[in-house]
Amino acid sequence: MANNFRRMITLEEGLNTIQNTTNKLQNILENFPDPHLELSLCGREERMNLYSIIYNMCTQKPPYDYSQQLYENYKKIFEDYIKSMVLPSLREKKDEILLRELLRRWSNQKTMTIFLSKGFHYLDRYYISRQGLTSLEEIGFLSFYHLVYDEMHRQVMDAILAMIDRKRAGEPIDETLVNKALTFYLEIGESTGKEEPKHFAETMIKQNAAFYAMSRLQI
Structure with a gap:
């Protein structure tokens, strides 16, 4: 007869394993020039191991079903990363350098959200949907917002407006950077359901129609 015994995973053990995977992910985000490519090459096994841990911790018999604790831990992963790594890197920058760093951080946030939401997918499908909670993907974007x-x-808005003013004055600027910065506003508004960032981007595009006709920003 087959042995159906499955070793119980304690909350501490599971969270430690998740933290180790998260540390590897964040190391890639911080230290590789193209983290999305790096994760596509080496991240599949890590994500599958993460999924397996989450699945086991969510399907153990009560009181060892840790779905709620995992949900809270997922939110904390993003909050801790943003507070310890993202915000300090942005606060020390200004003008165009700030815009470039913001775009890099937003790209990393999207990569991290996709990676972790797939790893935590069982939680999203069988716990969050039943409890009517915010989805994992939304948590990733809302934490950034x-x-x-x-x-x-x-x-960021001041930096964008300053570049537009320089363009109007006849100075050369990095038009692609402004394009991408406004695209960020559109994306984060769409991803979170927030109207303010979308309104700002759309207003800037309408008020500077000639400029954006040249740079071909699509909304």
């Missing part, structure tokens, strides 16, 4: 956008959007 509430922690990064809320604090930095004034400085």
Whole structure:
């Protein structure tokens, strides 16, 4: 007769394993020039191992079903990363350098959200949907909105407006950078259901129609 025994995973053990995987992910985001490519090459096994851990921790018999704790831990992963790595890197930058760093951080946030939401997919499908909670993908984007956008959007908008003013004055600027910065506003608004960033981007595009006709920004 087949042995159906499955070793129980304690909360501490499971969270430690998740943290180790998260540390590897964040190391790639911080240290590789193209983290999305790097993860596509070496991240599949890590993601599958993460999925297996999450599945086991969610399907153990009560009181060892840790679905709620995993949901809270998922949110904490993003909050801790943004507060410890993302915000400090943005606060020390200004003008065009700030815009470039914001775009890099937003790209990393999307990569991290996709990777972790797939690893935590069982939680999303069988716990979050039944509880009516915010989805894993939404958590990734909302954490960036509430922690990064809320604090930095004034400085970012000022940098964009300053570049547009320079363009109007006849100075050469990096038009692609402005294009991408406004695309960020459209994306984060669409990803979070927030109207403010979309309104800002759309207003800037309408007010500077000639400029954006040249750079061909699509909305």
